[in-house]
Amino acid sequence: MKDDKKSFFAYVRSKLKCKIKPGPLVNSKDELINDLEGMTEEFNQYFSSVFTKEELRSIPTSKTTFQQPGRELQELVTTDDMVLKSLEKLRSDKSPDADNISPRLLKEISEVIVTPVRVIFQKSIDSGLVPEDWRTANVCPVYKTGKRDSTANYRPISLTSQLSKLLKTMIRDVVVHHLETHDLIRNSQHGFREGRSCLLEKVKSHGISGKLLSWIESWLSHKKQRVQLHGTASAWIYVTSGVPRGSVLGPLLSLICINDLEEEVSTTTKVLKFADDSKMFGIVNAETDHDIIQKDLDALKIWTDIWQIEFNVSKCKVMHLGSHNKDYVYSISGQMLKTTNTEKDL
Numbered sequence: 321m322k323d324d325k326k327s328f329f330a331y332v333r334s335k336l337k338c339k340i341k342p343g344p345l346v347n348s349k350d351e352l353i354n355d356l357e358g359m360t361e362e363f364n365q366y367f368s369s370v371f372t373k374e375e376l377r378s379i380p381t382s383k384t385t386f387q388q389p390g391r392e393l394q395e396l397v398t399t400d401d402m403v404l405k406s407l408e409k410l411r412s413d414k415s416p417d418a419d420n421i422s423p424r425l426l427k428e429i430s431e432v433i434v435t436p437v438r439v440i441f442q443k444s445i446d447s448g449l450v451p452e453d454w455r456t457a458n459v460c461p462v463y464k465t466g467k468r469d470s471t472a473n474y475r476p477i478s479l480t481s482q483l484s485k486l487l488k489t490m491i492r493d494v495v496v497h498h499l500e501t502h503d504l505i506r507n508s509q510h511g512f513r514e515g516r517s518c519l520l521e522k523v524k525s526h527g528i529s530g531k532l533l534s535w536i537e538s539w540l541s542h543k544k545q546r547v548q549l550h551g552t553a554s555a556w557i558y559v560t561s562g563v564p565r566g567s568v569l570g571p572l573l574s575l576i577c578i579n580d581l582e583e584e585v586s587t588t589t590k591v592l593k594f595a596d597d598s599k600m601f602g603i604v605n606a607e608t609d610h611d612i613i614q615k616d617l618d619a620l621k622i623w624t625d626i627w628q629i630e631f632n633v634s635k636c637k638v639m640h641l642g643s644h645n646k647d648y649v650y651s652i653s654g655q656m657l658k659t660t661n662t663e664k665d666l
Contacts, residue, residue: 327413342461342549346469360554363461363547366471372561372628379521380626384580386502386527393498394530396445396491403438404430406486418458419481426482441487448534454484455538457545457567458553478545478567488568491535495528495572502527506579509593519563522577522627539569571595577629584619586612594666610648621652639663 321328344354345362353362386392407430410423426433444450457478466473499505504526520537528536543559563570574596581598582591589602589612600617604610624631633652637660640647650657 324411324413327411342463342468342474344469345471352469356549356552357554360547360549360552363459363471363474363476363549364545364554364557367459367476367545367547368557368559371559372630374561374628382522382525382580383583384504384522384525386504386525388502388527391502392527392529393494393532394528395532396494398438398441398445398490400434400438402490403441403486404434406489407434407437410482410486417479417482417485418456419453419483421482423482437483437486440483441490444487445531445535448531448538450484450535450538452542454481455541455543456480456556457543458548459545461547461549476545476547479548480567485568488539491532492569492572495532498528499526499576504579505575506582508582508591509575509579519573519577522579523573526576526579536569536573577627581620581623584623585616588612589616597666599665604646604648607648610646610650613648614650617650617652633657637663 342363343359344352345359346352347362353359407426410427412424412427414423416422457480459476459478461471461474462477464473464475519540520533523533523536540563544556545559546556547554563573578593578596578598581593582600585591585600589600591598591600593599600613600620602609602613602616604613621631631652633655636652636657638650638657639660647659
């Protein structure tokens with residue numbers, strides 16, 4: 321336990337509850353699918369259906385602008401020491417990911433491979449190009465809640481190359497240092513911090529350019545994924561938007577993307593974010609207060625239209641507090657929001 325608490329508690333959890341296996345599934349025609357090949361294709365079709373096909377003719381300009389010319393984050397110079405520390409931090413008990421390379425193997429031979437790995441990393445950064453196999457992912461469907469026969473109740477977790485994770489960790493660390501040094505992330509964000517060209521516009525507006533911006537653009541371009549269940553895999557599909565769930569760099573890019581979510585919200589209304597889960601609240605004593613809250617909800621909807629990121633309105637809820645609350649009704653895009661008495665507060 322002193323050396324590896326995480327593995328110990330993972331073992332305990334594995335003994336305390338059953339692991340939920342995906343499926344069987346029911347498709348849009350109410351047909352039951354219980355064979356592995358059919359389920360992987362069904363998951364793959366659903367996960368690809370929620371991709372955003374960006375309107376590229378009118379990419380917006382972010383109102384967030386980096387105000388310190390000459391101090392943009394443009395590159396990353398790797399060293400053998402940086403790479404060796406990353407290799408030594410690999411967890412030996414983890415399974416191989418998309419590249420089928422064991423983390424234990426990489427860790428055991430770290431001192432032998434550190435220099436060639438560093439050369440590969442630096443070449444990738446300097447050229448602004450990401451190898452194709454670093455842009456592919458095996459997707460594992462993880463059950464969230466609701467009916468287990470519905471693909472909509474599973475989230476896709478991407479398993480990517482071990483070596484690419486190491487480089488993305490280094491890039492994440494220097495980007496985080498840049499954002500924190502220049503105080504670029506708003507205080508409304510409380511999480512560790514989900515297209516493509518819209519996301520790059522946001523990244524540029526936070527003072528990230530040059531070789532690093534080219535590398536991020538390459539990593540986000542021409543990505544492929546497939547769903548894998550118990551050794552059976554679906555066909556490959558191209559990922560047209562978003563960042564991979566389970567990736568090292570994805571959460572940070574998502575944080576940057578929604579950093580200015582509350583840009584047009586009134587000063588009397590407060591917004592708090594935990595990663596991409598957001599809440600907005602204010603005091604409502606009269607009809608005019610209600611109108612302000614509704615106007616601010618409309619402002620959030622306009623933001624989502626501009627940046628081509630949709631709210632899941634079915635999951636948006638209103639909680640009324642106070643014994644004399646008038647329980648006003650609120651809406652997003654004309655859809656009335658449900659009310660709730662209890663909600664998990666991240």
